[in-house]
Amino acid sequence: MKLLLLEDDTETRVHIVRLLEAEGHIVDTARTGPDAIFLGTTGAYAVLVLDRMVPDVDGLAVLRALRAADVQTPVLFLTAMGEVDDRVAGLRAGADDYLVKPFAASELLARIAALSRRRPVAEVATVLRAADLEIDLLKRRVTRAGRRIELQQQEYKLLEYLLRHEGEIVTRSMLLENVWSFHFDPGSNLIESHMSRLRAKVDKGFDRELIHTIRGAGYRLDANP
Amino acid sequence: MRTPRLLVSGAFRFAIALALVFALGAVALLVIVEHSVSAYAVEAAGDGILAEHDVLVNEFDASGRAELVATVNRHARAVREDQFHYLLVDSAGARLAGSLPAAAARTGWHEFDVWDSDQGGSGRPAPVMAFGSRLSDGALLVVANDVSDLRDLRSGLRISTISFGILISLLALAGGLLVGTLFLRRLDQVNGAIARINDGRLNERLPRIGMGPEFDQLSTNLNRMLDRIEALMDGLRQVSTDIAHDLRTPLTRLRQRLERMQLGTDPAPIPEQVDGAIAQIDEILGIFGALLRIGAMEARGVQASLATADLSEMLERLGQIYAPVIEDAEHVLHEAIAPGIAVRGDVELLTQAVTNLIENALHHTPPGTRIDLALARDGDQVRLSVADDGPGIAAAERTRVLGRFYRIDTSRSTPGAGLGLALVDSIARLHGATLTLADNAPGLRVELRFPRLAA
Structure with missing residues (x-):
């Protein structure tokens, strides 16, 4: 897909472009805020990746200008400042997601993929399905192959998130942020503990595993083998 | 060294301003008192002259010119102190009675000096105030009174008010300078302390300024601010030392690992070595992240956003x-x-x-x-x-x-x-x-x- 990257640091820009191109994306780059605003308003991009710290017109101003011009393209905010206030400022200005520098390549790719495949329909759906797994969001009931699965609340939230991002890689920090609202790394094997319990209930005893571990990146729930 | 500083100091300006205010006050007092006192005195003198004039005109109306001449001569003689002076001239200007100089023969109010030689004086000019009017037969009657008392009163008032004004202004100037000098000396101590703090002696504190609770409050508040700054500086210094110390270990390990990779001395496969290096960097970044959070937290202080x-x-x-x-x-x-x-x-x-x-x-x-x-x-x-x-x-x-x-x-x-x-x-x-x-x-x-x- 086609992406726009606003980044003033040449080394970082080249690095990110290579990463994204290796993944098969087409990347346009902007070094300054006005360039990014100009390119962003063309509406030709699936996702805009904006760096917060750019001289003169910074990422936040670019984002505000784009949203004011009614550009609804999903925006991933890159910031070297990960503090609560900065994050809130970015989200309030209309960012869809943010990533604190420095970040792992897999993290950036996973978040761009998640943003680009945002399906608004799924937000209002009352039933989520992947292969023979089904979540009834209203009754908060999970079944696989027609069999009822009892989940703890945290397990349910985790499964719902995986299912909403079916086929996509979700990273550890995406899970921490979106399932548990942890905007920091607690340092323990929190995710592993929950994931192993969820797998024991969702995958164990069925002929096919739905939840996959992607080494060095995260997890993926796949409907198709 | 001290005097010029004093002269440009705020204290000196304050003293000058104070003295100026007192001087202006004295001038205003002089003008008001002089005005009202002399107005009163002039009116009193004028009333006396008019009354005497009326008496003589009545005499003339009742008894005729000859009797008037006699009365004027009698009144002029009866005067002991220099009271009223008279002049009566006929319509041709010839003197009929009275001692005033011929130049005084004018109608209406006028003032002039007389040479008081006939009173055995020293020839000093005496100011007189006079009123003249024509009688029905064309003669001119002038009655005058010595107003040197009035003039003395006025000048006396002026001199005393001016001297009091000068005295008060000088006292205000001196008082202002004294207070200002004391204040300057205290401020010098405070400034000295601030200079030492600026030079890096962060544990130095400001002395009490004195001169009133507001000033002490100021120095207390400034000292409190210095306490806070010192604590923050200490924290900062501590953290810098800690960071330097604590990041050295993981950075050294990382460097060693990269050198081993460069030399090819590590038997582990390259991807594994890279994974290790990335993990070490993440560890360092984790330390930075935690420090940033603590720093941001302390910079926020107590916030209303809670x-x-x-x-x-x-x-x-x-x-x-x-x-x-x-x-x-x-x-x-x-x-x-x-x-x-x-x-x-x-x-x-x-x-x-x-x-x-x-x-x-x-x-x-x-x-x-x-x-x-x-x-x-x-x-x-x-x-x-x-x-x-x-x-x-x-x-x-x-x-x-x-x-x-x-x-x-x-x-x-x-x-x-x-x-x-x-x-x-x-x-x-x-x-x-x-x-x-x-x-x-x-x-x-x-x-x-x-x-x-x-x-």
């Missing part, structure tokens, strides 16, 4: 989130969370604080340890505690573990950078809560005491 944070809900959620982790670590979780307790706070920061405490309990105790998560009201406070029955911390170590980078395990074999409790402490302070470490007999009991939310 909202109501439901501690009961937060702890129950954390209990749910950590239950499987604690189980996997073969620890036992016990919860005693009173419902419906809220404090003023930031849920995200408080979540991180409690998470750090739970993680600490998990990492520093052996399997089988019981972890107690509790929340209760305690008088006008709210008590949140994370306790374990593990090995605990020696009393001597308890305050030191709150410091940044402090780790009891000096071999540093357990993960972490020793910033966990420092971060919790920062978060607690931001919330006006106190963090205490106590003996759980056995084990460690970490308590956060929040002020209870006013209902």
Whole structure:
């Protein structure tokens, strides 16, 4: 897909472009805020990746200008400042997601993929399905192959998130942020503990595993083998 | 050196201004008093002249010119002190009676000087005020009175007012200078102290300025500000030293690893070596991240942005989130969370604080340890505690573990950078809560005491 990257640091820009191109994306780059605003308003991009710290017109101003011009393209905010206030400022200005520098390549790719495949329909759906797994969001009931699965609340939230991002890689920090609202790394094997319990209930005893571990990146729930 | 400084000083200007105000006041007083006094005196003198004039005109109307001449001569003689002076001339200008000079023969009010030689005086000119009018037969009658008393009164008033004005202004100037000099001397001491502080002696404090409670309040407040700055500077210096010290180890290891890769001396496969290097960088970044958070927290200070944070809900959620982790670590979780307790706070920061405490309990105790998560009201406070029955911390170590980078395990074999409790402490302070470490007999009991939310 086609992406726009606003980044003033040449080394970082080249690095990110290579990463994204290796993944098969087409990347346009902007070094300054006005360039990014100009390119962003063309509406030709699936996702805009904006760096917060750019001289003169910074990422936040670019984002505000784009949203004011009614550009609804999903925006991933890159910031070297990960503090609560900065994050809130970015989200309030209309960012869809943010990533604190420095970040792992897999993290950036996973978040761009998640943003680009945002399906608004799924937000209002009352039933989520992947292969023979089904979540009834209203009754908060999970079944696989027609069999009822009892989940703890945290397990349910985790499964719902995986299912909403079916086929996509979700990273550890995406899970921490979106399932548990942890905007920091607690340092323990929190995710592993929950994931192993969820797998024991969702995958164990069925002929096919739905939840996959992607080494060095995260997890993926796949409907198709 | 001192005098020119005094002359340009605020104190001197103040004294000058004060003296100027007094001088202006004296001038205003002079003008007002002189004006009203002389107006009164002139009116009194004028009334006397008019009355005498009327008496003589009546005499003329009743008895004729000859009798008037006789009366004028009698009145002129009867005068002992220099009272009234007269002049009566006929219509042709010939003198009929009176001693005033011929030039005084004018109608209406006028003033002139007479040479008082006929009174045996020294020839001094005496000011007189005169009133003249024509009689019915064309003769001119002038009555005059000596007003030198009035003039004396006026000049006397002027002299005394001016001298008093000058005296008061001089006193004001002197007083202003004295007070100003004292004030300058005090300010010199304060400025000296500030100069020494600027030169780097941060423990120096300002002396009391004196001269009134407002000034003392000023120096007290400035000293308080200096205390805060010094504490921050100390913290900063401490942190810089700590960072330099603590980051050196992982950076050295990273450098060694990269050198081994460059030389090809590490038998491990390249991807594995790269993974190791990235993990080391992440560890360094983690330390930076924690430091940034602490720094941001302390820079925020007490903020109004804190909202109501439901501690009961937060702890129950954390209990749910950590239950499987604690189980996997073969620890036992016990919860005693009173419902419906809220404090003023930031849920995200408080979540991180409690998470750090739970993680600490998990990492520093052996399997089988019981972890107690509790929340209760305690008088006008709210008590949140994370306790374990593990090995605990020696009393001597308890305050030191709150410091940044402090780790009891000096071999540093357990993960972490020793910033966990420092971060919790920062978060607690931001919330006006106190963090205490106590003996759980056995084990460690970490308590956060929040002020209870006013209902």
